[in-house]
Amino acid sequence: MKLRKTAAVAVAVLAxxxxxxxxxxxxxxxxxxxxxxxxSAPQLPKYIVATDVSLDSPTxxxxxxxxxxxIGSKADQxxxxxxxxxxxxxxxxxxxxxxxxxxxxxxTEDKIEWKTVDSKLRETAISTGxxxxxxxxxxxxxxxxxxxxxxxxxxxxxxxxxxxKDETAITGPETLKGKKVCSITGSTxxxxxxxPEYGAQTTELAKYSDCVQQLLTxxxxxxxxxxxxxxxxxxxxxxxxKVVGKPFTEEPYGIGMNKDDKVLxxxxxxxxxxxxxxxxxxxxxxxTLGLSGSAYVAPPAVNRY
Amino acid sequence: MSASVLxxxxxxxxxVRNRIYAVAxxxxxxxxxxxxxxxxxxxxxxxxxxxxxxNYAGIRQNIADALLATLKAFGLAAVGSLVLGVALAVARLxxxxxxxxxxxxxxxxxxxxxxxxxxYAVWVAFLTDYSLWALAIGLSIYNGCxxxxxxxxxxxxxPKGQREAAYALGMTKTQVMTTVLMPQAVRAMLPTIxxxxxxxxxxxxxxxxxxxxxLLYSARLIASNTQVNGxxxxxxxxxxxxxxxxxxxxxxxxxxxxIEKRGRRAKTGIAVPDAAAKEIVLIADAGQALGxxxxxxxxxxxxxx
Amino acid sequence: MxxxxxxxxxxxxxxIGTVSITAVSSVIALVLGVLxxxxxxxxxxxxxxxxxxxxxxxxxxxLTLLFLVSFFVVPEIFFPGMSPFVLGALALGFYTxxxxxxxxRSGISTVPLxxxxxxxxxxxxxxxxxxxxxxxxxxxxxxxxxxxxxIALTKNSAIAGAFSVTELFGxxxxxxxxxxxxxxxxxxxxxxxxxxxxxxxxxxRVLERRMEVAR
Numbered sequence: 001m002k003l004r005k006t007a008a009v010a011v012a013v014l015a016x017x018x019x020x021x022x023x024x025x026x027x028x029x030x031x032x033x034x035x036x037x038x039x040s041a042p043q044l045p046k047y048i049v050a051t052d053v054s055l056d057s058p059t060x061x062x063x064x065x066x067x068x069x070x071i072g073s074k075a076d077q078x079x080x081x082x083x084x085x086x087x088x089x090x091x092x093x094x095x096x097x098x099x100x101x102x103x104x105x106x107x108t109e110d111k112i113e114w115k116t117v118d119s120k121l122r123e124t125a126i127s128t129g130x131x132x133x134x135x136x137x138x139x140x141x142x143x144x145x146x147x148x149x150x151x152x153x154x155x156x157x158x159x160x161x162x163x164x165k166d167e168t169a170i171t172g173p174e175t176l177k178g179k180k181v182c183s184i185t186g187s188t189x190x191x192x193x194x195x196p197e198y199g200a201q202t203t204e205l206a207k208y209s210d211c212v213q214q215l216l217t218x219x220x221x222x223x224x225x226x227x228x229x230x231x232x233x234x235x236x237x238x239x240x241x242k243v244v245g246k247p248f249t250e251e252p253y254g255i256g257m258n259k260d261d262k263v264l265x266x267x268x269x270x271x272x273x274x275x276x277x278x279x280x281x282x283x284x285x286x287x288t289l290g291l292s293g294s295a296y297v298a299p300p301a302v303n304r305y
Numbered sequence: 306m307s308a309s310v311l312x313x314x315x316x317x318x319x320x321v322r323n324r325i326y327a328v329a330x331x332x333x334x335x336x337x338x339x340x341x342x343x344x345x346x347x348x349x350x351x352x353x354x355x356x357x358x359x360n361y362a363g364i365r366q367n368i369a370d371a372l373l374a375t376l377k378a379f380g381l382a383a384v385g386s387l388v389l390g391v392a393l394a395v396a397r398l399x400x401x402x403x404x405x406x407x408x409x410x411x412x413x414x415x416x417x418x419x420x421x422x423x424x425y426a427v428w429v430a431f432l433t434d435y436s437l438w439a440l441a442i443g444l445s446i447y448n449g450c451x452x453x454x455x456x457x458x459x460x461x462x463x464p465k466g467q468r469e470a471a472y473a474l475g476m477t478k479t480q481v482m483t484t485v486l487m488p489q490a491v492r493a494m495l496p497t498i499x500x501x502x503x504x505x506x507x508x509x510x511x512x513x514x515x516x517x518x519x520l521l522y523s524a525r526l527i528a529s530n531t532q533v534n535g536x537x538x539x540x541x542x543x544x545x546x547x548x549x550x551x552x553x554x555x556x557x558x559x560x561x562x563x564i565e566k567r568g569r570r571a572k573t574g575i576a577v578p579d580a581a582a583k584e585i586v587l588i589a590d591a592g593q594a595l596g597x598x599x600x601x602x603x604x605x606x607x608x609x610x
Numbered sequence: 611m612x613x614x615x616x617x618x619x620x621x622x623x624x625x626i627g628t629v630s631i632t633a634v635s636s637v638i639a640l641v642l643g644v645l646x647x648x649x650x651x652x653x654x655x656x657x658x659x660x661x662x663x664x665x666x667x668x669x670x671x672x673l674t675l676l677f678l679v680s681f682f683v684v685p686e687i688f689f690p691g692m693s694p695f696v697l698g699a700l701a702l703g704f705y706t707x708x709x710x711x712x713x714x715r716s717g718i719s720t721v722p723l724x725x726x727x728x729x730x731x732x733x734x735x736x737x738x739x740x741x742x743x744x745x746x747x748x749x750x751x752x753x754x755x756x757x758x759x760x761i762a763l764t765k766n767s768a769i770a771g772a773f774s775v776t777e778l779f780g781x782x783x784x785x786x787x788x789x790x791x792x793x794x795x796x797x798x799x800x801x802x803x804x805x806x807x808x809x810x811x812x813x814x815r816v817l818e819r820r821m822e823v824a825r
Contacts, residue, residue, distance in 0.1 A: 028358035028531050076529055085530045086363030118516050120787075124434055185772075185783060203694055204774040206513070209529030210681075213537050219685055236532060311718075311726050311744065312653045312736040319653075326654045334660055344687045417761075417807050418800045419768035422782055429792045503670075510672035514772055521674055528682075539682040547675050554670035 028086040042286035047103035057263035059132050069107040071098045072117040072131030078236035079288045081136045090114050093288040098135040104271040123147045126256050134256035150254030151268035156300045158247025159189035160227035165242050172246040176200035180220040182211035189224045226251050234292035269302045350540035354533050371523035378440050378509045385445030390452025412450040420447045421511050428515040436517035448505045455497050459490030499561035503554050613790045614798050625802050627777035632764045638703025643710025650715050668708035676701045677773050698770035706763045717752035750821050757814035761807045
């Protein structure tokens with residue numbers, strides 16, 4: 001079988017090219033539309049790294065000893081929690097919030113170790129100490145509070161709809177009759193949309209990006225999930241997609257951490273309040289999720305329970 | 306080709322007709338391909354920039370890591386399934402009824418449940434934090450059951466006289482199994498065993514369901530986290546990763562063919578009746594490797610006489 | 611708290627989904643498979659080449675990848691807007707067709723040499739030989755392997771559950787995410803699959819018996 005021999009050679013070649021690396025440096029694909037340094041573009045703020053921080057928090061002490069802060073985040077949400085697959089650089093709203101807190105705890109950017117933790121694994125990752133804290137579309141609720149501690153909320157998200165820019169028929173969940181709506185399998189907004197009074201057809205895929213791709217190729221008419229995630233995709237596909245802007249649930253995002261580490265929780269809550277007040281928070285929003293065209297809304301008050 | 310008995314050597318008329326069919330068939334296939342290529346290129350999927358992303362060191366590193374992860378899961382699963390396969394085969398051939406019944410039940414149960422569900426259940430129930438092990442164990446259980454059936458058939462194919470002779474020499478049951486029956490069974494069934502390993506390799510792609518960062522998982526991440534000309538490079542990523550999978554599988558199949566040829570040259574060992582071997586392979590997995598088991602690439606049958 | 615009793619409608623939908631996607635893709639696989647097997651033994655070289663390529667390509671691709679192709683590449687080329695069920699059935703059907711083709715081809719080669727020769731000496735053409743002499747007899751030998759292939763197809767349909775097709779794997783993940791213990795879920799789903807696979811092998815056993823010839 002000649003085909004097989006050819007294939008064996010192909011494997012060798014592929015393996016070589018894959019491992020020998022080389023190739024171009026930097027980020028693959030499109031360069032961001034807004035270049036840093038453009039005077040008109042919203043700029044990400046610089047965070048002042050605090051020195052001589054001392055906290056009576058076990059998590060903090062462990063991180064200090066280790067010399068590195070381990071932050072859990074997501075990797076596949078553009079402008080929210082995103083990892084460039086070519087450069088391994090993280091960016092987005094959640095990532096900036098995490099960096100801001102790290103700076104306040106006295107860790108420079110090179111002292112941060114990022115860890116991608118998927119939604120399903122968040123509770124175990126936090127409670128077993130695999131991450132020091134977690135920032136990634138983490139809705140505060142009582143069931144989770146039994147397992148992890150929450151600082152914040154730092155953002156009030158709500159389920160919303162992402163549609164193509166030229167879409168006029170869809171203005172809210174009540175206009176979805178006969179439309180195809182996509183979300184990830186088993187997500188809460190989808191359970192809501194599935195109710196018969198909306199009359200929508202639903203598609204469930206494994207990843208939001210799959211849904212967005214289906215939306216771009218007109219396989220579906222809308223994508224539903226938290227507006228923060230949708231705003232990120234709208235920003236990444238500026239000019240093609242928009243967020244309807246009528247949230248129909250409430251999802252306050254918190255920063256997940258060890259349940260018993262009250263000192264760290266207070267510290268992070270203080271940090272959030274401080275930076276919301278001095279405008280850093282707003283700058284972060286405008287340089288990330290704000291690029292979607294959705295206006296800035298002040299975050300809800302921190303809840304110290 | 307076995308096909309040659311189905312038609313006469315073409316005469317002048319038939320040759321013309323065949324040529325017409327050939328041209329028509331080729332045109333149809335080429336037209337289909339051309340339309341596909343045209344449509345894809347219309348939508349910008351064949352733009353050089355779409356494929357250029359694989360020239361970046363970071364992306365290549367990603368692919369190399371994912372390839373390694375796939376091979377790691379495959380290696381563990383291969384060893385696990387073979388060990389489990391031998392154990393289950395021996396148990397099913399045991400003289401003790403309870404052992405036999407238990408092994409048979411285990412094999413029948415896990416062979417009739419989709420592998421995906423087994424992997425998912427193992428992951429959720431025991432190993433949520435260790436997706437590599439969940440994947441490897443799930444694969445080992447299912448493929449172990451299949452390998453057990455293959456080996457059992459191999460043992461049964463060893464001429465009865467050999468077993469009797471071994472007992473007559475005063476060998477114990479264990480000795481007969483390990484030194485007389487098993488080695489011959491493995492030898493006779495090697496091509497089938499390797500074909501099943503190809504199936505195992507393909508099935509590592511189910512790891513994406515439990516968030517194991519194997520090739521397909523990384524393909525999805527690359528496709529969703531990179532934008533080229535405002536589009537997600539799904540098409541190019543699928544083609545590249547498809548090529549990697551096909552190359553890996555063909556290389557393993559080539560190994561099976563090679564071993565089989567070597568085995569045939571040596572003229573030792575036992576001959577497995579064609580029909581029996583075929584039946585086993587079919588039970589093994591949807592006829593994977595039907596063509597390249599007994600009888601070689603030309604298939605068993607009438608051409609041999 | 612019993613998973614099955616609490617969520618029986620969903621379970622029933624999942625079961626029906628598994629059965630219907632299996633049925634639809636079986637038909638696709640059977641039609642395509644026989645066609646491709648015909649290609650592989652045909653006197654026309656390009657068709658033979660196409661058949662071989664089809665089988666080798668599909669057999670060596672993970673089914674999951676085929677699902678990705680059918681969800682993200684196919685709609686870019688043909689008929690956008692197909693439902694996930696259709697796309698899933700296409701992916702499953704195409705994948706399985708390669709195995710069906712191989713089974714049919716080896717079935718063809720078990721028909722005794724003399725029969726084909728006799729047919730030829732009667733002046734039958736290739737397609738006549740295949741249609742009237744070889745395939746009817748091959749059916750008998752192909753049935754047992756086809757039974758295993760369709761059982762494998764049933765199990766493979768679980769992958770469609772990860773791609774928005776309502777079936778039993780979807781029910782598994784949904785229930786598990788709603789906090790039910792995985793043990794009972796697994797048992798019920800296993801039972802459902804056993805029902806489907808036993809029915810398939812039952813149907814084929816009946817078929818085999820009816821096709822049996824007294825020799």
